[in-house]
Amino acid sequence: MDSSNEHVESLSRNVEEYEKNARRRAWLSSIVPLLIGVFLLGYTVWQIQIYGQKLEGVQVQLDQTTEELGTTINNLGDTKEQLEEADTDLVAIREKLTTTTAELESAQKELESLRDQLEQTTRDLQNANVFIANNVAVDFFSVKGGSLEAYPSQEELLLYILQLQESGIGWNRGGFSEAEGFNSPNFAVYVLQSCGLYTGAADVNTKPWNLSVLDASIDRPSIGDLVYYKDSGFSMFYYELNGESFVIGMTPLGVLAQNINFAPNPAYLGVPYENYESCFD
Numbered sequence: 216m217d218s219s220n221e222h223v224e225s226l227s228r229n230v231e232e233y234e235k236n237a238r239r240r241a242w243l244s245s246i247v248p249l250l251i252g253v254f255l256l257g258y259t260v261w262q263i264q265i266y267g268q269k270l271e272g273v274q275v276q277l278d279q280t281t282e283e284l285g286t287t288i289n290n291l292g293d294t295k296e297q298l299e300e301a302d303t304d305l306v307a308i309r310e311k312l313t314t315t316t317a318e319l320e321s322a323q324k325e326l327e328s329l330r331d332q333l334e335q336t337t338r339d340l341q342n343a344n345v346f347i348a349n350n351v352a353v354d355f356f357s358v359k360g361g362s363l364e365a366y367p368s369q370e371e372l373l374l375y376i377l378q379l380q381e382s383g384i385g386w387n388r389g390g391f392s393e394a395e396g397f398n399s400p401n402f403a404v405y406v407l408q409s410c411g412l413y414t415g416a417a418d419v420n421t422k423p424w425n426l427s428v429l430d431a432s433i434d435r436p437s438i439g440d441l442v443y444y445k446d447s448g449f450s451m452f453y454y455e456l457n458g459e460s461f462v463i464g465m466t467p468l469g470v471l472a473q474n475i476n477f478a479p480n481p482a483y484l485g486v487p488y489e490n491y492e493s494c495f496d
Contacts, residue, residue, distance in 0.1 A: 335388075346468050349477035351461040353377070353454075361456045368491040369439030372410055373454060375494035376463055379406075380470035391419040400424075402465035403441060403450040411492030423450050423484060430485030440486050444478040453483075 355377055363370035379393070387396030397405060400422045407413040413428055423429060424443055436442055436453035442462050443450040451462030451473065463472040475481070 343468060345477060346466050346471055346473065349474040351459070351472040351474060353456065353461065353463065353472040357456065363438070363456065366438050368488045369454070372406065372439060372452070372494055373463065375410065376406060376452065376470060383469070385469055386465060386467045389419055391417070397465050399449040399451070399465045400443070403452070406452070406494070407486070410494040412486055412488070412490055424482075428487060430487070433483045433485045436483045437485070439488060441484040442475065442481050443484065445480045445482055447478050449478055
């Protein structure tokens with residue numbers, strides 16, 4: 216009987232031990248995954264906090280970048296306005312440069328023209344002594360009391376020249392009127408035209424040596440003919456008065472009578488006085 220009880224008790228203890236071991240295994244099998252889950256949850260929370268902090272940093276950087284981008288856009292707008300203003304200024308500067316270049320070219324041309332005029336004026340002044348040294352005194356009284364009775368047309372033409380001299384007509388290389396003045400060839404053409412000895416058109420470019428009405432074949436001049444000096448272009452009317460020969464016409468000093476040899480290389484043009492009409496209205 217006792218053996219049976221002991222056997223039962225032993226079985227009971229074995230059952231209890233088995234149940235304890237089973238409960239222990241069940242507890243371990245349930246607690247381990249729980250611990251692992253808690254660990255993983257904690258780790259996940261920790262990672263979330265870390266990434267949250269990083270996200271906050273990224274958000275701050277993003278806000279700063281957005282602000283900087285806005286500032287850059289504003290700056291770009293200002294820069295665009297400045298570029299547009301600079302482009303407008305550049306166009307204005309280019310136009311001004313074009314205008315200034317044109318003005319400079321015009322000024323250079325004017326300067327060259329003034330230089331030419333100055334050089335010509337200098338030559339004229341240098342020649343003034345020549346005209347003064349070769350001056351011949353001729354006036355109305357010496358003509359009317361002289362020896363031109365046999366040449367009434369030529370005498371009247373000389374008196375007309377002296378009248379123009381008295382009116383103060385001056386030297387002008389580009390003129391062709393009593394108001395403007397004349398150069399020497401143009402003055403001679405004007406006198407011929409005024410006295411009916413040349414009836415064609417005439418202007419500042421008309422030269423007596425090109426007029427077909429004048430006789431270029433003569434070897435020496437007669438009273439009232441033209442003497443033109445090939446080197447200088449002076450064109451003067453030839454006269455003999457009381458045994459003295461001279462020429463008269465326009466010079467840089469005005470209308471003057473000159474010694475016939477006042478300039479080199481003379482040539483002669485015969486004037487057809489048969490066509491003469493009075494020089495005076």
